[in-house]
Amino acid sequence: xxxxxxxxxxxxxxxxxxxLHSLKYFNTASSQVPNLPEFVxxxxxxxxxxxxxxxxxKKVQPKQDWMLNTDxxxxxxxxxxxxxxxxQSFKVSMENLKERFNRTGGVHIIQKMYxxxxxxxxxxxxxxxxxxxDGEDFLSWDQETETWIAxxxxxxxxxxxxxxNKADLAQMKNYLLVECPxxxxxxxxxxxxxxxRTELPRISLLQKSPSSPVTCHATGFYPDSAMLFWRRDGEExxxxxYRGEVLPNHDGTFQMSAELKVSSISPEDWRRYECVFQIxxxxxxxxxxxxEDSVQSNREKPISVTTIIINHAAWVLPTLALIIVLxxxxxxVYKKKKAQCTSLPVKDPGSSQPLRSxxxxxxxxxxxxx
Numbered sequence: 237x238x239x240x241x242x243x244x245x246x247x248x249x250x251x252x253x254x255x256l257h258s259l260k261y262f263n264t265a266s267s268q269v270p271n272l273p274e275f276v277x278x279x280x281x282x283x284x285x286x287x288x289x290x291x292x293x294k295k296v297q298p299k300q301d302w303m304l305n306t307d308x309x310x311x312x313x314x315x316x317x318x319x320x321x322x323x324q325s326f327k328v329s330m331e332n333l334k335e336r337f338n339r340t341g342g343v344h345i346i347q348k349m350y351x352x353x354x355x356x357x358x359x360x361x362x363x364x365x366x367x368x369x370d371g372e373d374f375l376s377w378d379q380e381t382e383t384w385i386a387x388x389x390x391x392x393x394x395x396x397x398x399x400x401n402k403a404d405l406a407q408m409k410n411y412l413l414v415e416c417p418x419x420x421x422x423x424x425x426x427x428x429x430x431x432x433r434t435e436l437p438r439i440s441l442l443q444k445s446p447s448s449p450v451t452c453h454a455t456g457f458y459p460d461s462a463m464l465f466w467r468r469d470g471e472e473x474x475x476x477x478y479r480g481e482v483l484p485n486h487d488g489t490f491q492m493s494a495e496l497k498v499s500s501i502s503p504e505d506w507r508r509y510e511c512v513f514q515i516x517x518x519x520x521x522x523x524x525x526x527x528e529d530s531v532q533s534n535r536e537k538p539i540s541v542t543t544i545i546i547n548h549a550a551w552v553l554p555t556l557a558l559i560i561v562l563x564x565x566x567x568x569v570y571k572k573k574k575a576q577c578t579s580l581p582v583k584d585p586g587s588s589q590p591l592r593s594x595x596x597x598x599x600x601x602x603x604x605x606x
Contacts, residue, residue, distance in 0.1 A: 255516050256461060257282055257431075259420040260351035265326035267334075267344040275323040281423045282431055282459065284488065289319040302427040333369055336390050344370055352416035363412025382409060433458060434517045435489060439524050441511070441531045443498075449478070450498050450531060452511035452524065455491035460484075461516040466496045468509050476500075496526070503528065 260283075264276045277296075279287035285299040296315040298304055326346055334340050350365035366376035373387045375394060382405060386395035398404070424431055437457035443450045454464050460482045466473045476497035483491050496509065509526035524530075 255356040256353055257356060257420055257424060258351060258353045259416055259423065260349060263322055263326065263348040265323075265330055265346040267330055268341075269343055269345065275326055277319050277322060281420065281427065283484075284427075284431065286423060286427075287315065289316070291323055294320065300427060300430070302430060303423075305426050333390075336393075337369070339370075346374075350412070352412050352420060354417045354420055361413050361417050363409070363416065365408065365412065377408070377412075379412075434515065436515070436518070436522065437462075437491075437513060439511065439513060439522060441524065441526065443531050443533045445533070447499050449495040450526065451493050451495045453491070453493045454513050455485065456487075456489045457491075457513075457515055458489045459516065460490045462490070462492065463512075463514045464492050464494045465512055466494055466509060467512055472512075473509075498526075 258281070260280045262276075262278045262280070266272050266274055273290035273292045275289075275291040277287075277289040278285055286303050287296050288299055289296045294316075296312055296319050298312075326348075330344060330346055333346065334344060345368075347368040348366070350363075352364070353362045354360070363379055364377065367374040374391045375398075376385045376387075377383075378385050384395040384398050386392045435456060435458040437454035440453045441450055442453055452464060452466065454462070462482065465479065466477050473496070478495040480493040480495075485491055494511065496511075498506070501509070506526045506528060511524040511526070513522040513524075
């Protein structure tokens with residue numbers, strides 16, 4: 237299913253050695269959706285929002301302070317005019333698609349995502365542009381064949397029309413593969429201190445119970461081009477391992493986890509296993525040995541320390557003071573047992589179709605009109 241959320245997650249799937257950067261724009265037009273502007277456009281660099289426009293404010297606004305560091309005095313006015321043009325274009329497209337799908341009433345949404353990815357190690361550039369209607373794929377551009385892909389019968393008519401417009405196809409290709417990477421590099425340079433920074437993670441080993449898998453959890457790292465995996469005797473493991481996705485934190489960093497099934501591993505073999513974190517831009521791996529003492533768990537800890545305290549108190553304290561100490565220790569032990577069933581720490585909570593050259597955004601007069 238086509239959705240803005242799913243598109244936002246596309247950038248997470250690449251190896252830690254690749255330095256992939258992306259410039260993406262998301263346009264969303266809606267009809268009869270309460271509390272949502274009829275048109276919203278958001279620009280992102282490496283999945284960090286940089287611009288925002290909606291039909292209520294009618295103005296493209298920066299989402300990062302470093303976006304104001306531009307020597308182009310007309311940049312924001314030009315971006316606003318492009319967004320206003322797209323807003324009108326999507327309004328026409330909405331009416332056309334309602335008729336084409338024979339759904340004139342109710343809630344409807346058109347989505348468009350376009351932009352490029354650039355590998356700063358290999359120089360490879362990938363361009364993309366795709367549309368969705370009411371949560372389903374509608375059209376997508378195939379860079380290899382330079383044609384449009386129509387997944388539904390209702391989108392075939394648009395595919396055939398757009399495939400025949402060679403001038404627009406050439407202009408779009410030039411934007412996605414030439415102009416878009418240039419804008420991406422410009423934004424990366426403007427936001428260098430933020431976008432090109434490297435933050436290493438905090439790594440924890442977590443386990444709910446002795447029979448549960450051990451989870452290696454890495455959080456607070458940046459960028460998201462990272463890998464987390466388990467290995468034994470220096471060899472990466474693929475069996476008895478579950479890898480989670482890279483997820484965003486509320487502060488702009490990322491988190492991920494990898495689980496290792498340990499129920500069949502003998503205690504003396506634990507030291508043969510280690511969790512490995514790799515991130516682009518850092519040569520050395522961060523390695524965390526699997527050690528029972530370093531695993532955080534909710535299971536009840538031995539109370540030998542409590543016993544020591546009691547014995548010490550009996551030796552040096554009067555009887556009344558000892559009773560008070562015993563009462564306090566009893567309360568602590570009770571609370572520990574009561575909290576035994578609490579969960580592990582919660583994970584830390586991003587007619588034609590020309591693209592106006594020289595701008596970070598695009599101008600698409602007809603969009604999905606027939």
